[in-house]
Amino acid sequence: MTISEQYVDFAVREARGTSPVYERLSQAVAHDESLLDLLDGLPPAKRQPNLLFSVVRWLGGPVGDPAAFHDYVLTHWPAVKAELLTRATQTNETGRCAVLLPVLAALPQPLALLEVGASAGLCLYPDRYAYRYGEHQVGAGEPVLECAASGLVPPAGVPRVVWRAGLDLNPLDVTDPDDVSWLDALIWPEHAHRRARLRAAAAVAAADPPLLVRGDLVDDLPALAARAPADATLVVFHTSVLYQVPPPRRDAFVRLVGELPGHWIASEAPEVLRYDGLPDPPTDALHNVLALDGRPLAWTRGHGQAMTWFG
Structure with a gap:
């Protein structure tokens, strides 16, 4: 192209x-x-x-x-x-937690979350946010993440998270005004609701900062995963990250994450992580594929604003 x-x-x-x-x-x-x-x-x-x-x-x-x-x-x-x-497009859109939630809530609890490409770690708090799927609300707190979901029954509650960590080549700090201003600049001009969401999520993270490690998604992932508590389900996840990774490193990451204990959740464009037998996406707009342990489950929009479940 x-x-x-x-x-x-x-x-x-x-x-x-x-x-x-x-x-x-x-x-x-x-x-x-x-x-x-x-x-x-x-x-x-x-x-x-x-x-x-x-x-x-x-x-x-x-x-x-x-x-x-x-x-x-x-x-x-x-x-x-x-x-x-x-700089890089470290969007850190908390709205993506709305498409992760149905999978996270269904895994054996409690969870140890490890996000690859974590930016400032705002997606490491799915248990602290509230969600609205149409008329169905899940959880309490701010921000409230809205998602137009079809084909699934929304979860009854939020997951129980006992450990959260992020891995990023350049972690951002929500207590640093310069880092927050970059996150704000990444939000599209008309999206006032996403700016409000950023402020609310940044307050959550600043009150209980996650463990953020500067490192490579292949070289440094095993050591960070080994720090997760043994009595929790390890969940390695990433959303709209791997398109920035060269294909050979991307392939090495996929092999590595498949060897780790626990589970792997990916939400990436279908040309970035390829799956056989995908149904057609609901519209011509760009969609990601939500997958658990390499099994595709749903089409999702990039900011978490919609998902179409087929798994």
Whole structure:
């Protein structure tokens, strides 16, 4: 896929119906030869639309007007490029807990959670949040995570978590204003509800910080998993992370996690983790596949806003 096609794909499959600002901006970049030439000089993982748009927003640049965005990026390219090369899309969307919850609640309790690509660890608190699946509410607390779910009966309650840890190449600290401002910049412009969710989830994490370890998902996973309490069910999980991992390392991770005790929950795009015999997704929008121990269970949207169960 060319860089131009990547931006058109983001506009059509991810931003359309969700962020008019990013849909319009992504289509503009897809046909802007000056910007495409600049992006072409970056490593492939650093060309992605959400990273570029978030960096410009974090630097104080405009994203609402494609012409102003064009001028800003060209004028400030050294600063934009420097941030693109050092930062990553560590979105840490707590809404994803809503698609993990049905699986987590069904596993043998209590749980020891280990998130790969944990960012600031906000998805390590599925037991502290509340959920609303249509008219059905689960749990208590803030934030309340809403998910349009079809094909499943929502769980009766939240899981019991006795240990939580995260592994990330660059862990973020919710008590650091700079790290929180980057998490805020990753939220799409119109999504005020996600900003409120970020603040509420950050307060939960700051009150009881998780164990976050800087490390590689292959080299450092076994040692961190070994720290989990033996009398809890170890659950290694990740959501929208492996697309940033080169395929050979991705394959090594899949082999490794399959050898660990406990369970493995993945929510990744179907071209990132491939499964045989998947049903068609419910719409043309980008969907992830939720899977337990390599067995696909549901289609999910990237921010946890919807899931279609088929497992």
